Amino acid sequence: MNIKTLALTALLIAAFIVACGIATGTFTIVYEIDDTISSTQADLQYEAVDLNTIEDYQEHQDLIQSVDHIAIVGTVLNYGNTPVSGEVWLAYTDTLDTPAEVRSVGTRVFVSPVIPPGGSLEIDWQDGLSYIENFSEIQDAVELGQFVIYGLGDSQFFYVVMDIDIIVTLTAGY
């Protein structure tokens, strides 16, 4: 086998590997939110998410081929007097002060089932996938790496406390 044949073979193998996405892997990262997000209609709390603080994400960010799925897991508590669904809204600013501003500027990416007054909801990975909305918006946010999430309730008056984390599954490589 001469040099040209070897080079051509290597080139074909490399082209096959790239074309079929063989040199990729699917991995899962967890963004843990240390503090709870405790919001009322008069006092919103948010979390500024920076995925670059996660080593696995930082290593692969430039090689992301697809954001495969995203789940919000943890506990949502309803401290209000009326049934409410917990909501997570995505935005790219931390200057929003009212639910109306968040709903105007942001995108709702998570909504829980209705939680009775004084009740709580435990959300596991499987359920956390099913409560995600506007997946393409949150996909884009994950690819950017930095975004802000706000915790809200879906009623006019609410008091929700969210002890949540984010699980992201990515495919990355060449």
Add this chain to the structure above:
Amino acid sequence: MKKVLLFVLILSAPVWAQKDISVGAFGGFNLPILQSDAGAGSDFGVKAKFSPIPMLAAAAFFESRTFGEASKEVGGVEHTIDGGNVTSFGVEGLIGNTGGGSGPHFYFFAGISSYKWTRDYWEDLTEVGFHIGPGFEMVFPAKIGLELRAKLEIVPTDGGGSRKNGIILVGANYHIGLM
């Protein structure tokens, strides 16, 4: 390498002249490669093989697979996610000692399949998959063969990546034979 191939061919010389049709069933392990959102599962299937000439064959197959649960620890809590089910059917070409007749048969195969992965709360992943691997079958005089296969499967996905699985299968085939 040439000596090894020659040895394999000599070893199985008595069966070279056999053209063959066979049908079989198999089962084994489905091992996700570089996929942290799926665990190891099982694989069962059926296939039919046609060898019109002794060194080449074509086969059609159907497989039903599972993936095991994946788990991730988040804030000290172990979270799990169901692996889901895969159905795959396709065709493959075989080269080597692919004919019938009693004795050892060693071959390589490559194929293409329709791959559908179904998981709760996800959109089904329906793609075209490709696979390659070696196989070995010992056919006994009663026309029953016991087979061992290793398969590397690559399923390119929309985003530019791929899902890869390693599959180990054992099976039994009945060789109807042509001549």
